[in-house]
Amino acid sequence: MTKKKKAKISPRVKMPMQDPAKRGRNFTEVALGYEREMAVNEARRCLQCKKDTCRNGCPVEVDCKSFIRLVAEENFDQAFRVIKDTNSLPAICGRVCPQENQCEGTCKLRPTGHPIAIGRLERFVADNFYARNSCEQETGFLECVMPDDNLKVAAFGSGPSSLTLAGFLAARGVKVTIFEALHQPGGVLTYGIPEFRLPKSVVQREVESLEHLGVEFKCNFVGGMSITMEELFSQGCKAVFIGVGAGLPRFLSLPGENLVGVYSANEYLTRVNLMHGYKFPEYDTPVPKGKRVTVFGGGNVAMDAARTAYRLGASSVKVVYRRTKGEMPVRREELEHALDEGIELEILASPLSFHGDEAGSLQKVLLQKMELGEADQSGRRRPVPLKGQELELETDLAIIAVGTGANRVLTQTTPGLKLNKWGNIEVNPSTGETNMPMVFAGGDIVTGAATVVEAMGAGRTAAREILKRLK
Amino acid sequence: MINKILKKRILIPDRVSELTIHAPHIARNARPGNFVVLRLTPTGERIPLTIADRDPDNGTIVIVYLVLGKSTALLDTFQEGDIILDLCGPLGRPTEISRQGQVVCVGGGTGIAAMHHIAKGNYEAGNSVVSVIGARSRDLLLFKPELEKISSKVLISTDDGSLGHKGFVTQVLEMFLKENPGTREVVAVGPVPMMKAVAKVTSAFEVKTVVSLNSIMVDGVGMCGACRVSVAGETRFACVDGPEFDASQVDFDELMNRLNAFRSQEELSMKLFKKSNVK
Ligand SMILES: Cc1cc2nc3c(=O)[nH]c(=O)nc-3n(C[C@H](O)[C@H](O)[C@H](O)COP(=O)(O)OP(=O)(O)OC[C@H]3O[C@@H](n4cnc5c(N)ncnc54)[C@H](O)[C@@H]3O)c2cc1C
Ligand SMILES: Cc1cc2nc3c(=O)[nH]c(=O)nc-3n(C[C@H](O)[C@H](O)[C@H](O)COP(=O)(O)OP(=O)(O)OC[C@H]3O[C@@H](n4cnc5c(N)ncnc54)[C@H](O)[C@@H]3O)c2cc1C
Ligand code: SF4
Ligand code: FES
Numbered sequence: 148m149t150k151k152k153k154a155k156i157s158p159r160v161k162m163p164m165q166d167p168a169k170r171g172r173n174f175t176e177v178a179l180g181y182e183r184e185m186a187v188n189e190a191r192r193c194l195q196c197k198k199d200t201c202r203n204g205c206p207v208e209v210d211c212k213s214f215i216r217l218v219a220e221e222n223f224d225q226a227f228r229v230i231k232d233t234n235s236l237p238a239i240c241g242r243v244c245p246q247e248n249q250c251e252g253t254c255k256l257r258p259t260g261h262p263i264a265i266g267r268l269e270r271f272v273a274d275n276f277y278a279r280n281s282c283e284q285e286t287g288f289l290e291c292v293m294p295d296d297n298l299k300v301a302a303f304g305s306g307p308s309s310l311t312l313a314g315f316l317a318a319r320g321v322k323v324t325i326f327e328a329l330h331q332p333g334g335v336l337t338y339g340i341p342e343f344r345l346p347k348s349v350v351q352r353e354v355e356s357l358e359h360l361g362v363e364f365k366c367n368f369v370g371g372m373s374i375t376m377e378e379l380f381s382q383g384c385k386a387v388f389i390g391v392g393a394g395l396p397r398f399l400s401l402p403g404e405n406l407v408g409v410y411s412a413n414e415y416l417t418r419v420n421l422m423h424g425y426k427f428p429e430y431d432t433p434v435p436k437g438k439r440v441t442v443f444g445g446g447n448v449a450m451d452a453a454r455t456a457y458r459l460g461a462s463s464v465k466v467v468y469r470r471t472k473g474e475m476p477v478r479r480e481e482l483e484h485a486l487d488e489g490i491e492l493e494i495l496a497s498p499l500s501f502h503g504d505e506a507g508s509l510q511k512v513l514l515q516k517m518e519l520g521e522a523d524q525s526g527r528r529r530p531v532p533l534k535g536q537e538l539e540l541e542t543d544l545a546i547i548a549v550g551t552g553a554n555r556v557l558t559q560t561t562p563g564l565k566l567n568k569w570g571n572i573e574v575n576p577s578t579g580e581t582n583m584p585m586v587f588a589g590g591d592i593v594t595g596a597a598t599v600v601e602a603m604g605a606g607r608t609a610a611r612e613i614l615k616r617l618k
Numbered sequence: 619m620i621n622k623i624l625k626k627r628i629l630i631p632d633r634v635s636e637l638t639i640h641a642p643h644i645a646r647n648a649r650p651g652n653f654v655v656l657r658l659t660p661t662g663e664r665i666p667l668t669i670a671d672r673d674p675d676n677g678t679i680v681i682v683y684l685v686l687g688k689s690t691a692l693l694d695t696f697q698e699g700d701i702i703l704d705l706c707g708p709l710g711r712p713t714e715i716s717r718q719g720q721v722v723c724v725g726g727g728t729g730i731a732a733m734h735h736i737a738k739g740n741y742e743a744g745n746s747v748v749s750v751i752g753a754r755s756r757d758l759l760l761f762k763p764e765l766e767k768i769s770s771k772v773l774i775s776t777d778d779g780s781l782g783h784k785g786f787v788t789q790v791l792e793m794f795l796k797e798n799p800g801t802r803e804v805v806a807v808g809p810v811p812m813m814k815a816v817a818k819v820t821s822a823f824e825v826k827t828v829v830s831l832n833s834i835m836v837d838g839v840g841m842c843g844a845c846r847v848s849v850a851g852e853t854r855f856a857c858v859d860g861p862e863f864d865a866s867q868v869d870f871d872e873l874m875n876r877l878n879a880f881r882s883q884e885e886l887s888m889k890l891f892k893k894s895n896v897k
Pocket of ligand 2: 653664665666667668669682683684685686687688689690691728731732831832833834835836861877878881884885888
């Protein structure tokens with residue numbers, strides 16, 4: 148692009164937001180979504196490049212260029228069909244994908260600092276479509292094919308990987324049953340990501356649209372415990388997909404970590420999201436209420452926990468991270484939202500120990516100050532302790548969000564399944580098949596904690612392969 | 619119908635009852651030591667309860683609960699024919715049972731019900747089971763007839779001396795171990811202070827001792843870490859690594875502290891429940 152052309156590029160259309168001062172204390176969605184005119188204007192900025200690099204940036208290869216053109220032409224329904232062709236959860240992806248590293252990161256306009264807001268357009272198209280009704284609109288597919296009961300496939304876990312697999316197969320006439328251990332489907336979308344970022348009604352709608360396609364959800368069924376792989380195959384299942392995620396929280400193994408007042412982000416977020424603890428005592432599950440809250444970690448999970456704590460009435464919330472702000476793995480947009488809402492950062496610090504009162508409740512944490520040293524293998528500069536420099540933080544609620552590991556329940560009870568040294572399932576990357584024939588796996592249980600759209604990509608790969616084998 | 623309560627048996631009025639529930643998939647796969655997580659209403663919490671018995675042929679499981687707070691008090695209002703909204707299981711690692719000779723099963727209070735399934739598993743594996751059970755008084759002793767059927771001996775203690783030894787199960791256990799050096803294993807289920815005391819008694823005899831830990835749980839499938847306990851100085855999850863652990867390695871004091879984490883909210887919940895339930 149020439150300099151002159153670059154200068155002419157108009158900025159992206161702004162996303163309407165709830166006022167930070169208000170939203171920091173409520174659970175309603177922060178980003179309000181484009182209005183019709185905003186979406187059309189944004190779509191019209193698209194260059195319709197001959198080599199549309201944006202598509203390659205998307206793990207499920209949404210045909211961005213075409214759908215954006217259709218939005219520019221105000222043909223929103225057709226735009227929806229184009230997206231839905233490769234992405235079964237557009238309303239969710241439009242909200243939580245790290246677009247800046249994916250489609251928008253590879254957009255030709257990226258160097259101007261104003262790539263097309265592909266994610267926001269995707270969200271607009273999906274929300275616009277779902278706002279109306281009809282068979283097609285319920286399911287997102289032109290024809291409703293009712294599944295063939297003889298082609299049975301089961302999936303364990305109901306996160307984005309299984310939902311995508313089910314959508315793909317059900318639309319092609321396969322009967323899919325999803326077994327979920329919790330009492331509500333959605334995986335992390337339901338129990339992890341908070342309402343203010345991804346309203347539960349959006350997830351619910353995707354689940355319902357799958358039900359319209361004939362997908363059966365069986366909640367309170369734990370794979371390997373309530374029902375085993377052998378039982379499924381002996382009941383006539385042709386293939387099984389494992390999408391049980393990486394929900395096992397990691398702890399820090401530091402003194403005082405099991406004091407009352409120290410929680411994993413998963414527990415904290417599950418109490419709030421899945422169990423509606425923020426409505427206690429109307430709902431029975433209590434949530435720890437902190438005044439001075441400290442969160443450890445630098446990813447989406449840490450930021451979600453911090454913003455939740457603030458909404459639950461904390462007077463101050465500090466996120467402690469051992470590198471610097473620039474290295475935090477959180478989505479940029481969400482980090483900015485958090486800072487606008489009043490979340491504070493304590494960078495270049497790492498916890499040493501937790502200290503409680505006589506009753507065994509958390510009172511303060513001791514931090515080690517760090518500096519950045521040489522780059523490590525990952526190319527990031529390694530944090531090294533600054534000898535003798537410690538810091539004490541008064542805190543009555545600490546939330547640990549330093550990552551999660553493979554969920555063990557199914558893998559422990561399914562002998563013969565090949566795992567790697569971290570307990571993740573090994574698969575053939577081009578088919579998603581495990582070492583057990585007709586048993587497939589995908590999502591976080593294969594890759595370790597990753598993203599929604601990567602999990603979806605894995606569900607799609609497995610579904611394609613299963614279909615090939617069935618037909 | 620799935621999750622339907624087929625039978626309710628009141629064991630101690632207003633305190634402890636037993637439910638037989640239709641849940642064929644749980645009944646088929648449940649083993650001694652497993653538990654379920656249940657939720658009663660759309661606003662309810664998830665609470666863990668041990669599977670006290672199962673009948674795979676009839677597709678039923680048995681649970682026994684002690685009315686403690688809001689959720690168990692609400693469960694106590696459920697009658698035959700009612701349906702449990704969510705019932706998830708079997709969960710937890712089953713008890714490791716091998717044929718090894720004499721096993722002592724110690725149960726306290728409601729823990730006797732959980733202990734019963736383990737004792738039965740040991741009996742079916744061909745072990746000789748000695749049951750040691752205790753309660754505050756004779757009317758509060760659960761499962762005595764059931765345990766008599768599968769035990770070579772049932773030893774009893776009551777705090778008030780109304781039946782058996784006057785005092786604690788640990789005293790009975792200690793006497794028994796002194797007289798029977800051939801005991802291969804002790805399994806204890808009951809209140810945490812009781813399990814802690816059992817661990818102390820058996821440490822002197824160098825007999826393998828297993829306890830079933832009742833930590834606070836949310837999901838029960840290894841995703842929240844609420845149930846974490848320190849065993850041999852390491853953090854373990856009671857729901858997926860347990861609930862049974864080597865008694866000599868457990869940090870009981872930490873567990874007792876963590877069980878109080880939500881005390882004030884639980885009390886508020888119960889108060890509101892009682893108020894709304896007054897007719
Ligand atoms: C708080 C938080 C915020 C996040 N924010 C983002 C974000 O903004 N953008 C993004 O792209 N990604 C984000 N992620 C990551 C993303 O959510 C995950 O990568 C994705 O959900 C993984 O999907 P999955 O299909 O592997 O399964 P999961 O979503 O992990 O779901 C697995 C499901 O399987 C169930 N299960 C487990 N064991 C069994 C069993 N034995 N039988 C039956 N069911 C079982 C679990 O209950 C769960 O419901 C976030 C994650 C968290 C925790
Ligand atoms: C593996 C396991 C098996 C159990 N088996 C049985 C059983 O067979 N029969 C029985 O009567 N009880 C059993 N319990 C204990 C039972 O779960 C609690 O009594 C119940 O959750 C109390 O709920 P509540 O609302 O009635 O009381 P609350 O007022 O909420 O709590 C009373 C006390 O119960 C404990 N508790 C509270 N919430 C939980 C929770 N979510 N998980 C665990 N403990 C909690 C705490 O110590 C608390 O102080 C078991 C617990 C575990 C972990
Ligand atoms: S790369 Fe950017 S400008 Fe080009 S087609 Fe894709 S979205 Fe439009
Ligand atoms: S109860 Fe959540 S991890 Fe054990």
